[in-house]
Amino acid sequence: MLAANQSPAANHLLAAVPRQAYRRMLTGLEPVKLTYGQVLYEPAARIRYVCFPIDCLVSLLTVVDKRRTLEVGMVGNEGMVGMPMVLGIGVSAVRALVQGSGTAMRMTAARFLAEFRKSIPLQRALFRYTHLLMAQVSQTAACNRFHRADARLARWLLMTSDRLHTGEFRLTHEFLAHMLGVRRVGVTHAAGVLERMKLIHYSRGNIIILDRKRLEAAACACYRIVKDLQDSAQA
Numbered sequence: 001m002l003a004a005n006q007s008p009a010a011n012h013l014l015a016a017v018p019r020q021a022y023r024r025m026l027t028g029l030e031p032v033k034l035t036y037g038q039v040l041y042e043p044a045a046r047i048r049y050v051c052f053p054i055d056c057l058v059s060l061l062t063v064v065d066k067r068r069t070l071e072v073g074m075v076g077n078e079g080m081v082g083m084p085m086v087l088g089i090g091v092s093a094v095r096a097l098v099q100g101s102g103t104a105m106r107m108t109a110a111r112f113l114a115e116f117r118k119s120i121p122l123q124r125a126l127f128r129y130t131h132l133l134m135a136q137v138s139q140t141a142a143c144n145r146f147h148r149a150d151a152r153l154a155r156w157l158l159m160t161s162d163r164l165h166t167g168e169f170r171l172t173h174e175f176l177a178h179m180l181g182v183r184r185v186g187v188t189h190a191a192g193v194l195e196r197m198k199l200i201h202y203s204r205g206n207i208i209i210l211d212r213k214r215l216e217a218a219a220c221a222c223y224r225i226v227k228d229l230q231d232s233a234q235a
Contacts, residue, residue: 152220
């Protein structure tokens with residue numbers, strides 16, 4: 001577990017808060033370990049905590065029915081989980097599911113609202129991130145409708161790699177099917193396309209990116225659109 005005084009720079013939103021304001025926030029922040037498959041929020045459920053990921057990754061899923069979900073966004077150390085709180089809304093519209101285990105800094109919803117109202121720099125950082133997250137969600141919606149499964153899988157792997165800072169993941173066919181909104185056979189086909197191009201290796205739920213540069217070329221344009229927006233916002 002990370003010590004609290006080591007964490008702010010690891011999350012871009014916390015890093016944007018001036019030192020004095022961060023020290024005040026620090027008394028309300030606690031480091032927590034998030035594990036793969038852990039559900040942080042369900043749709044229509046009350047948000048009790050907000051989380052600032054450090055080295056973990058959280059998927060935002062729209063629940064279609066009892067069996068089907070679709071990923072509409074992902075949050076790593078560039079953002080915060082619990083964004084409805086920024087808009088004064090205390091319930092979640094999506095399922096927040098931990099996709100990559102790691103550490104986050106957590107704060108109660110009540111304390112977050114108090115700090116948000118006090119800190120103009122925190123407000124600016126979160127409003128900027130709200131814009132980026134909305135752009136990611138809208139681009140993902142278009143991607144899921146118009147692009148081939150293999151190009152979408154390439155985009156998804158690159159976005160995951162950017163946030164977890166690794167080129168190796170342990171992911172099942174079932175999990176990827178939920179992320180991409182396809183059947184398991186669709187995941188098999190998409191992964192097979194990328195494997196035959198020698199861009200990834202996929203075996204027993206373990207995915208390794210073999211050639212990132214060529215994987216970027218195989219991904220749809222959605223990856224670069226979202227990444228360029230994020231990079232420009234953090235410049």
